Each structure stands twice: as structure tokens, then as C-alpha cells.
Amino acid sequence: MPLEVSHLTRFVMDELQIAALLFMALVYATKIRWILSFKAGRERTPARGDHGRGIRYAYGTLALPWELIGTREHPFRYVEFAVFHIGVAVAIALTLIMPYWPGAVGSPGVVLTLQVVFALGALIAVSRLLRRMVNPAMRAISAPDDYFSLAMLAAWLGAGVLAAPQRSEPALLAFFGLTAFFLVYVPFSKISHYIYWPFIRYYMGKHFGHRGVYPPKAVPRHA
């Protein structure tokens, strides 16, 4: 059975979340408008390839790790990427479900699954944080926001592990408190990269599709 929580926790899980979500939506809308305020370059020469196929390929590489040099050479990093982002997506979904339909995520099997997903996500966040601190090439490109974002995500997913059973009010408070913080902070931080992703892949796919670079020919390009 879902835990009876205090007014404060209920406020953090409900009203505060909605307010933070509205704030995030407002900032993202402004951000998209801001991106679109910059003039997009366009190709004047007739296409050699196909825009649509280029764009589809550019989006499709998200699920085709063998197509990108980095993920092909380091498949474990793709696994990390996938598990980490699944963890984040599930945690976001949980913040929307748990306050209003707690029973939907209350069965032991679901709880265990959520905890495993969150725990793996948190471990990967920690491992990424350590790699960023230890690897000289990663350290050279890192700013405080990079470390902070990873640390906070690790903490949030960790809190998710504790909050998933809905038995600990402090865990719920921490998980939803961090969620509210992220909803406000993320649109300004590096984590907002996902709002750019559809745009940048669209333009990349269109550009390379126009010139016949994307999709690449189905021939071996590497050893």
C-alpha cells in the first residue's frame, strides 16, 4: 500500500512538480524560439541525394551503434548510454505516475525492476563521473557543470532506488525534491542537450542527405 505522507511531501510531489514542469516548459518554449531566431543556412545547388533519407538515417543512428565510429569501437559505452538514458526516462515517468497513480507502480515485481534500472543508471553516472575526473582528455574538456550534472543525476537515480517502494517519506522527499530542482535547473545546463538533439540531427541529416553522404553506402568502411 502507498505510504501516507506529510503535507510537505505531498506538496513537493504534486504542486511543486507541476509548477516546476510549467517553468521548464516555458523555458524550453523560449529556448526553441531562440534557436529558431537564428537564420538557417540552406543549400542552393540541386540535391545529389535525398533529404528525407538523410534525415531518417541521422535520427536512426541513435539505435544503430555500429554506424558511429565511437560506439562501434567502444560498444560498452553505447550500453552505458542506453542504460543510463533508460534509467533517466523511467525516473521521469515515475515522477509523473507515482503522485497520481501510486498503485500502478506498487507491485513487488515493478518495484524491483525500477530499483534495478535506477541502480544501474546511478552506477553508470558515477562511472562517467570518475572517467571525467581521471581521464586527462575528459578532464580537459570538463567544466563544473559537467561534474555537477553527473553527480546530481547519480544522486537522483540513487534516491529513485530508495523511493521506488514508496515506503520511506525521506526517500520520496529527496527524489521529488531533486526532481523539482532538475526541472528548474536542466533547461539552463548541459543536460538540456536533448532539446537540441532533434534539431541538430535534422539539419545534419538534411545537409548530408542533400549531398549524398547520408545514408552511407552499404559497404565495409572499417576493418
Added chain:
Amino acid sequence: MLSTEISPKAQAVVEAFKKKLTRQAVLSLATCVNCGMCNESCHYYVATGDPKMTPAYKAGKVRKLFKYHVDWLGRVAPGWVGAKTLQTDDDLADLKDVVYGSCSMCRRCTVACPFGGDTALIMRLARGLLTAEGLAPEGVLTVSKDQWEIGNQMGVSQEDYLETIDWLQDELRSEVGDPQAAIPIDKPGANVLFLVNPREVKYAPLSLLAAAKIFYAAGEDWTMPSVGWDNTNFGLFSGDDKLGAHMGKLAYNQARKLAVKKVVISECGHGFRATKWEAPNWAAEDLPFPMESLLETMVEYVNSGRIHLDPTANPRPVTYHDPCNLSRSAGITEEPRFLLKRACLDFREMTPNRQESYCCTGGGGAMSMAEYAPRRLKVGSIKANQIKTTGAASVATACHNCVDGLSDLIKHYQINIPVRNVCEYVADAVVLHPAKVVEPLIPALKGRRILVIEDDADTVTYLTTLLGDHGFETLGARTAAQGLTLARDRQPDLITLDINMPGRSGAEVFAALRSDPVLSRIPVCVVTGAIDFRELMYLRNVPAPDGYLQKPIDANLLLLTVQKILHVRHREEVPETAGAPA
């Protein structure tokens, strides 16, 4: 900003930066999460292991500026996101070293990036800002100036250009055994207008001769323009869109004037990309004629049966290097393979290839930046190893920058195999009727005096014997002083000059020759085993050499180059015989 000590140039760069941002540039600047997935895509980083050579670090120099002045959080808390502005001339020098000296704009990191952040776009943006303030490398500025003022990157005068084409026409006739074979100039209504790289006119005529032979074999109705013939475009490298538009317009206007059916661009990676794809955007022109690469034209000739290839003409193993500007920015990857597999008996794939090919190290205008040559050679170890692994006896490529870049690597890493354009293999394999007849020497050039300045006794003997056997009078000098004395006393018609000599170097001798009012009229062909001579070609503190050849010396290429230089000079001395070929 804490300090008010901002240099005028830094201020100008910052102001211009904010105005030049396009949507694609903003996305490339804003999206990066510093994930490091691009690190190992860059030959600069892979070869050195230097954390400051990763694409994210290098593009990060520009990203810091973006975050400081444009990004929302960066403007409020710059330190939190690593934002930083440019304040001093030292900051600008540091930026110059990164965007010009540490990136060949090859775009390998772009296709490796999970987002598609275009580091080359960012680098070009920054290069443009520096160029506008006169802060580009000297070689880039020199070449850009010549493109603005003379209309081609090697500063070739129209007279020299036409003389060279005239000489090539003679060579073509000799090669194909047909006195009617022609390289037409400004022929109205021709099917093909052929644009070339000035390197082909000034230093490397074999590829132009090969293209002419292929057009001849295909029975093509083609022409070259008398102006606007340079397909290269330093606007792409310097980030100067106005220069990019200017160079494009020179060619486009000539194509319109001659009412040609299509424009064919010779094997030059950046030249093709700039002329076909970028310059119409810079010039804001929608063009009424199609443009294609010579590679595409040759494929069409083979497919339609207009030319037939005999691969036994190229029996030794050949590999192919994908020029970045063709494979990653123009989608041309299969055409050269189609041709090489039909023109050569043993084609060997180099890996990685196509969109994943490593840069030759000569991209982004690197060949004109002598100050970064040591770094370029060091990071070229990746490409050198790729070439070695194929076991090929020669490297084919479809770009003149790549020919030069790879030639330097091959020399530096002692691989000792030649690099040639694809069209040269195709021309060798083209079946012609009747069989070719080669004239050894244009009669008017017989007896011309050539001074060989070279410290190695065996090389002096080889060169003087080779040239002597072909009807030239020869002189040999083994020191700089002896060479200069002989040049003054005997007034040769041509000097072949080694660069690496003990004591006074060939570069110093070259400068002395060019600075002397009497000796400066003598054409000089650099024959060298070093790569330092590129400085003479691009910096051009004194007029550039008339020719260059790399060691080990290819006897046929030496004779061809010597004849070309003497022929052009001979026509200049006897103007009544000069003129554009029909």
C-alpha cells in the same frame, strides 16, 4: 567582465562572432555535452594522445566564447560552464593556433558525434573572424590575396596559363599521336567547361594532361576558360565568405558567358566542394548549369562505352585515399573505386575508408601553413600506417591537396611509393588508336642550358646525364656558392635546385637568385627530398619557384617539367609564336 583591457582586435572578433552565428552553428556550439565520443575520431589526438588535441577541446575554444556571450547560463555564471571571452592578442594567437594549426576541418569528428556537432563549421567560423582581422597564417593570406587580385591561388598570370595550356596541347598531341588533338580555350557552347587546380597548371601538369587525354579519348566537346579557371577556393579555408563567393562567381560567370552545357571540376577535394556546393550558397546564386566532378564524368564515359580501359596498364597494387571533402562533404566515394577497379589489376581497399577515412593531414589549407608542418607530419602517422598496411605500390587519390599531403607523409615515414590522381591511372589505361607516339624533346628547346645545383654527387651526375641525353646542355654545382657563381657566369636557361644542402641552404640560394636583378629572370625548378620547399610555394616572400619535383626523381616527370618550364619561357621570349590554342 573584470578587466577593461580588451585589445581592439579581440573586441572586433567578439562583435563579429555574435553577428555571424547561423542556426546550424548555434546548434553545434550549444549541443556539445563534452561526452568525449569524438576524441578518438581525430588524427591529431590519436597520434599524439595530447588532451588538447581532442575535437571537443579545440572546438571548446570557440564554445567558451559562445557560452560567455550568447549562452543563457554562461552569461550569468561563466565559470560554471567554462565560458571565457577573448581579451588579449595572446588569446587570439592561441585561438589561431587551434583553429588553423590543430584542425584540418576534415569532419571525421562530425560523423562520429552522437549529436552531429560540426566542428569544421565551428573552426571555419572562427577562422573567418581571425582572417577578417588579418590574423590568418601568412600563407593563407598570401594565397587569398592572389585569388582576389589575380584570380587563382598560385598567382599564375593569364599569359603563363595560356602558354602552359599551349604546351600541354603539344604534349597531348604527342601522347595520343594526333596532330589535331586540342585543348580548346573559351569555346562557346561546349558540352564541358573544365576547371582545374592551379597546382596542375603551375607544378603538376600530369593530371591535366591525363584529363585532356581522357576527354580526347571520349571524343568530348570540351573547353577550358581563359579566366575563372581556378576551381580552388581559399574562402573555404579562411572562413571568408566574400572570397568564396568571388572565386565561385569567376567560374560561374565564365560558364554563363560561354553557354556551356555543364561544368566539370578536376580532382580537387576542396575545389569540388567549394565550387559545386559551397560557393553557390556564398554567392547566393542559383546556377543554370550542372556541375560534376571529373570522377563522375569518367564513370559516365566508361558506362556509356565512350572510353575503354585496359587494367594491365596498371599491374601493380594500388590503394585509394578518400579525400575528406569528397567523402564527407560531397558524397563521392564509389566513383573512384569504380574507375580504379577497371583501370588497375590489383585494387586494395584502405581501412577505414569512405566517410570514415582519416585526413591526409593536408586539408583545411594546411599545405599553405608552413609553420604547422612539423605538427602535421607528426599526426600523419595514422595515415602513413594505413597506407603501409595495404602493401600497395602506389596511392591513388582524387585531390591535389591530398597528393601533396600524402607525398609529404610518404617521404617523412619513408614509405617510398608514388601518389597520383585517379585520372592518371585512368589515362594510363585508356585504350587509344593509334598507339601513342612520344616525342623526346621539342626541337626549339634543344641545347638549352640547365644548371643543376645539388650537393649529392651521384644526383648531380644522374641529372646532368639524363638531361644531357635529351639534348640539353648541362652544368653541375655541388655547393650554393659554386651554383650562384655558375648562374652569374653562364646564365643558364633553367636551374634545378636542391633545398637541403650543407652550409647555405637551397632556400637561401633561391632567395638570392630571386633577389638578383639579372638572375631573377632564370626559372628555377626545386628538386628536393625535404618538404620545406612548400614554404617557398605558399609564403612567396619572393616569387614562387617555377616548378618542383620530389625525390626520388621520376625521370619522365623531370623531363616533362623541365620542358614545360622552358616551353613557357621560350614562348614568352618569342611572343609572335605564342597564343591560345584553338
